[in-house]
Amino acid sequence: MSDTKQPVAFIGLGAMGFGMATHLIKQGYPVTGFDVWPPTLEKFTSAGGLTATTPASAVGDKPLCVCMVATAQQAQSVLIDGPDAAAPALPQGAALLLCSTVPCDYVQSLAKQLSAIGRPDIHLIDCPVSGGAARAADGTLSIMAGVPSEEALTKSKPLLGELADPAKLYIVQGGIGAGSNMKMVHQVLAAVQILAASEAMGFATHLGLDPIKTYQAVVNSDAWSWMFEHRVPRMVTNYQPIASATVIIVKDTSIITAEARRSGFSTLMTSVAEQMYFSAIGRGYGADDDSGLVRLYAEGKGRAGPVQGTAESYEEKLALVMGLLKGILLCSAAESLAFAEKVGLDLDQVFDLCINAAGGSQVLKKYGPSIIKAFREGKAREGWSAAESETSLKEVAGGLSAAVEEAQRLKAPVFLGSQALNVVRLALQSSPAGVAAGAVVKVWNSSSV
Amino acid sequence: MSDTKQPVAFIGLGAMGFGMATHLIKQGYPVTGFDVWPPTLEKFTSAGGLTATTPASAVGDKPLCVCMVATAQQAQSVLIDGPDAAAPALPQGAALLLCSTVPCDYVQSLAKQLSAIGRPDIHLIDCPVSGGAARAADGTLSIMAGVPSEEALTKSKPLLGELADPAKLYIVQGGIGAGSNMKMVHQVLAAVQILAASEAMGFATHLGLDPIKTYQAVVNSDAWSWMFEHRVPRMVTNYQPIASATVIIVKDTSIITAEARRSGFSTLMTSVAEQMYFSAIGRGYGADDDSGLVRLYAEGKGRAGPVQGTAESYEEKLALVMGLLKGILLCSAAESLAFAEKVGLDLDQVFDLCINAAGGSQVLKKYGPSIIKAFREGKAREGWSAAESETSLKEVAGGLSAAVEEAQRLKAPVFLGSQALNVVRLALQSSPAGVAAGAVVKVWNSSSV
Structure with a gap:
């Protein structure tokens, strides 16, 4: 491979795509961008990019093409169905990196469609990303890539390496679809934990806790999650800047619950989050930053007539917020890992990716390994007795x-906390006393653990 | 027993109590009323009642006392703790009918308190009611009475018989606390089904269905429930009249979930309803009729940007609403019966009461017996294969x-429907193909069925 950087076509220059594409320019790649929104193209030109007015003209002669549109419908349009679609115009043997978050079955159908239009030569890579706009622009994303062949990997790896943090480029076993499944199980954590940040801060508001003090205490505790750390600061700046619009996580959440319906899996936590997201859209909050979900929780403060809690001191109140968060985080960790097991992913890889990405939490780090061990050892671990170092499920309850x-x-509403408590009780009902916290996963996948 | 009606003291003349007390007046009882709200006493005088200015002066010399305040806290105040409390002033051997909806452990503690203040002679009756203000005024309530002794039953039964429909007076086995537990498991149905009416009509709004046609179709179908029939008409009259304020069902719901926490039971459906009720209070809807909960569902119509469903015809759309309702009703029936089993109630009596009260539904009527049979036969019925006449759980799913x-x-949010689907999938996961709909109860009580 020569040192000269190969030309790249980049389709979809939104918050993520623009950062990724301009990062490639900085790394010396000639990048030709396409987007349906003309002002973006002007901005891209100013950033040193070339532009095209159709997908087909963007990809002509480019051995590498990145597609970073928002949805499977958009990908289908720019790649296959739309006027001047990209796929037929790609040069022979090009690598097509689909970085959008799409359902597993969509990217699998895309591979079939490429064959059906006579382009089986195109090396499709199923490589959704995670990490947000800042890491996109830094080239330090987490990327989870399902690749169909060694040749496809060879062709795409240098470009994937530019976009990803070297420690966060995951080649996911299972080929096309496996990357999307990996992203999907990661988004279980994201979907629940974005809302959990709002739920915890809304609860803190009802308790009369100072938001800044609460934030600092939580991020320095074992109730920490990446989402809490990154969402709460925007709650205190009136949901500005709009780093991640609510409609974005709604889209990812719907991929999760749709796949769950298809495979008969119960997304007990993600479904609650999804319903709250639909409520937020119904309130007109869809275009707002998702930190604004806290309004769904905090607005009731002072509206319930005379109410009186029992926690009095700052420490007591803070402990309640921590208890709420840890219980939710345990359940989102268990749901994510159980779903990963269900769709056949390598759980060690899921764990490694998730703890280092936006779905990360101290709780996942602490309890994930014992949950994975239980899946590996099957029913043998039915006892699930807590080691001395482990928290018992009863303590979490x-x-x-x-x-x-x-x-x-x-x-005060605590939708996720209330659901987590019910789920934990279901697990306790069929468990011996002293069972370890990770045993909650039995609720999702009783036949395997 | 003489034909002359005994004097009755009546404490608490709210929407329910006023109707009950004036019904007793019409039946020829001398009734002395007490309420903290003076205008109510004036109204009561106009209706032919006597009034008192303290609980103690109301009950003096009355062999029968009915207490129909809103909460356990109020009962504790008027009966024991407050100034001029009633209990010490009751004549020897009086019957004290506590008709308020209170937690089982409260009415049990009240019995102990009566002994502790030297009044073990008082015949406390644990007799919450159901049926709404209209039936209260008609003397056709459902009443579920836990009585401590034959003597207490003899003393209180004539009065209970005046207040209740003869077919709906249930003497609940288990003494003091059992009446409240019976009411509690009935309110599982009420809490879920009040919200389900709003959820279904909100969904119908998003689907573009005509509310009146939808209402008529549902009430004439196997998706009928008493709550749907009674709540929906008030949705189309701007939530008027205020027949049952939202805060009332919130109170009853909190009794359910608090007892569930105490006994380790998972109220998967009731908890979702409770969280929605807290959201409604946060929106300022607490004092409104609970039919106004439909706003939480319908408000988003037109706010999600361009959305497109797949159901086109009226029949297809209606079938979706029916499918939603039937799934929710199955889960509320299962949760109610599983909780009844957990607290040790006679399931046949629970069933008979519930199908004839505000918790009634066609779904409970259809599937209740097979769920009860499963509890009775224990694990023997683990197979749960659907008889030819039965719907399979997979069809419900x-x-x-x-x-x-x-x-x-x-x-469009469908909080209860989404939860019901997850619950049904949990049951299907550990069930053979073709399992009967009632098998969903296994989720709540896997050790007994």
């Missing part, structure tokens, strides 16, 4: 129960 | 799944 009970006194 | 999927396309 206690933290959740105290929080849900106080929220009930304050008439 | 299909109806729910189609509705949830269409709601997802329309970005």
